[in-house]
Amino acid sequence: MWNEITEKLHEVLRNVMPQVDVVLGWERGFNPLRIKPVVVRSEKDISRLVWNPFCVQNLTGYLVKNPAVIAGEGKKVAVCVKGCDSRSLVALIQEHFLDRDRLLIIGVPCQGTIDWRLVMKKIGNTTTVFNAHIEDGILRIEHSGGLEQMSIESVLLRRCLRCAYPNPVIYDVLIGETVTPRIDKSELYRNVAQFEQKSLEERRNFWIDVLSRCVRCYACRNACPLCICQDWCIAERRDPKWVTQRPTIKDIFIFHSIHALHLAGRCTECGECERVCPVGIPVMFIKEKLNEINLRLFSYEAGLDPQAVPPLLTFNPHEAGI
Amino acid sequence: MEEKSTTSANEMKIIGFLCNWCSYGGADTAGVSRLKQPTDLRVIRIPCTGRMDPLFVLKALISGIDGVLVSGCHPKDCHYAVGNFYARRRLEVLKEFLPFLGIDADRFHYTWVSASEGQRWQEVVTEFSQRIHELGRNPGVGTKTKTENSVEAY
Ligand code: SF4
Ligand code: SF4
Ligand code: SF4
Numbered sequence: 001m002w003n004e005i006t007e008k009l010h011e012v013l014r015n016v017m018p019q020v021d022v023v024l025g026w027e028r029g030f031n032p033l034r035i036k037p038v039v040v041r042s043e044k045d046i047s048r049l050v051w052n053p054f055c056v057q058n059l060t061g062y063l064v065k066n067p068a069v070i071a072g073e074g075k076k077v078a079v080c081v082k083g084c085d086s087r088s089l090v091a092l093i094q095e096h097f098l099d100r101d102r103l104l105i106i107g108v109p110c111q112g113t114i115d116w117r118l119v120m121k122k123i124g125n126t127t128t129v130f131n132a133h134i135e136d137g138i139l140r141i142e143h144s145g146g147l148e149q150m151s152i153e154s155v156l157l158r159r160c161l162r163c164a165y166p167n168p169v170i171y172d173v174l175i176g177e178t179v180t181p182r183i184d185k186s187e188l189y190r191n192v193a194q195f196e197q198k199s200l201e202e203r204r205n206f207w208i209d210v211l212s213r214c215v216r217c218y219a220c221r222n223a224c225p226l227c228i229c230q231d232w233c234i235a236e237r238r239d240p241k242w243v244t245q246r247p248t249i250k251d252i253f254i255f256h257s258i259h260a261l262h263l264a265g266r267c268t269e270c271g272e273c274e275r276v277c278p279v280g281i282p283v284m285f286i287k288e289k290l291n292e293i294n295l296r297l298f299s300y301e302a303g304l305d306p307q308a309v310p311p312l313l314t315f316n317p318h319e320a321g322i
Numbered sequence: 323m324e325e326k327s328t329t330s331a332n333e334m335k336i337i338g339f340l341c342n343w344c345s346y347g348g349a350d351t352a353g354v355s356r357l358k359q360p361t362d363l364r365v366i367r368i369p370c371t372g373r374m375d376p377l378f379v380l381k382a383l384i385s386g387i388d389g390v391l392v393s394g395c396h397p398k399d400c401h402y403a404v405g406n407f408y409a410r411r412r413l414e415v416l417k418e419f420l421p422f423l424g425i426d427a428d429r430f431h432y433t434w435v436s437a438s439e440g441q442r443w444q445e446v447v448t449e450f451s452q453r454i455h456e457l458g459r460n461p462g463v464g465t466k467t468k469t470e471n472s473v474e475a476y
Binding site for chain 1: 376377381384404407410411414416418422424426462463
């Protein structure tokens with residue numbers, strides 16, 4: 001099935017190539033579980049692209065962060081997006097970081113993406129993977145230790161388990177059939193509600209506990225498509241000095257507060273921050289709370305409507321109770 | 323003026339961010355009218371509550387500051403017309419967010435006091451200070467580690 005969709009993708013891209021300068025997509029990495037982003041500029045390289053549940057990366061950040069992938073005069077960038085990635089595009093268009101007219105959006109409905117780390121844990125971390133095959137929700141892995149089968153559901157990224165928007169919300173071409181969301185929108189913040197059953201002190205201790213693993217590699221921020229400041233990020237500037245270089249839990253808290261509050265009302269829950277964390281910190285969970293607040297106070301969900309203005313970038317003189 | 327003023331021994335560390343045009347003036351009015359006020363508030367003057375980065379509050383509370391009060395012009399009375407409209411959204415979101423990290427939202431309060439409301443300023447600051455005294459010291463996060471940015475340096 002994935003081969004067919006991949007072929008369909010190639011076909012679509014060959015057709016649109018005359019309008020397109022560069023294509024941003026995924027290609028196979030050093031083993032079947034690992035896919036990497038790829039920038040393709042000529043038609044002959046289109047066959048390198050793939051689409052399958054290992055295509056975890058959100059590619060939209062490459063369109064806005066230096067050196068950004070941009071198209072020449074009068075041409076477009078074709079970018080492949082899953083449901084979550086498409087919401088990042090909407091957010092970037094809303095904030096005028098991207099021009100919709102210069103994009104050719106290839107949408108791929110997504111059945112969930114796989115956390116290779118979970119797979120490796122199941123098959124024993126030291127084995128070599130030769131082949132990975134997915135059929136009917138079952139992942140079959142051929143590896144140096146033999147053959148292993150597991151359900152896709154058991155190895156999905158957390159963001160996919162709580163995904164209400166698997167189908168791209170903005171696209172020019174849609175490849176494959178739309179899929180039914182795993183959860184309903186009304187369930188999005190059940191984990192937040194559950195966490196809030198804990199006492200203040202338990203919550204504080206939870207964050208001190210998980211965040212004390214943070215090595216402040218800033219991978220979470222670097223992977224975030226909406227963290228466009230790069231060298232100007234206030235977490236790294238010395239003036240004003242928000243965080244020191246000392247490895248204290250306080251500095252870590254302040255760093256995460258910066259990232260979370262700068263994403264308040266903007267974060268589309270693409271989960272990249274959490275996926276790239278080398279020490280498995282549920283970084284997106286912090287932003288989920290902020291999104292829950294924005295939904296409740298301002299009935300706003302990020303990355304759905306290119307015309308909408310994020311709630312903290314605007315105001316309403318008539319709103320009461322605030 | 324009969325009751326004893328707060329002594330420094332049980333003084334709390336409270337930061338007040340006051341907008342230049344209204345609340346700073348209101349605090350001034352209270353002072354000029356010799357209205358009695360608690361002494362644990364350290365005032366930081368900001369040009370407008372629109373300048374108020376919610377991170378100021380978070381950083382203070384993470385660092386173990388016992389309370390943070392933000393006060394500006396009443397909605398529709400902003401010197402810059404709309405600064406406080408932006409501010410109230412941001413500050414409300416912050417207030418709801420604090421408990422998620424395990425920080426008591428009662429340690430943070432935002433309100434509006436105009437330059438002529440000396441009396442109201444006195445009430446706001448007295449109430450807030452009382453509330454913080456009831457809550458006691460803020461444990462902050464990791465404030466036991468002494469760093470140049472730790473609470474001792476404030
Ligand atoms: S990716 Fe993980 S370890 Fe790195 S800064 Fe973010 S939370 Fe910390
Ligand atoms: S904060 Fe995380 S989940 Fe939100 S947009 Fe950035 S990378 Fe995606
Ligand atoms: S954390 Fe804030 S300052 Fe840093 S890159 Fe993200 S948005 Fe910019």
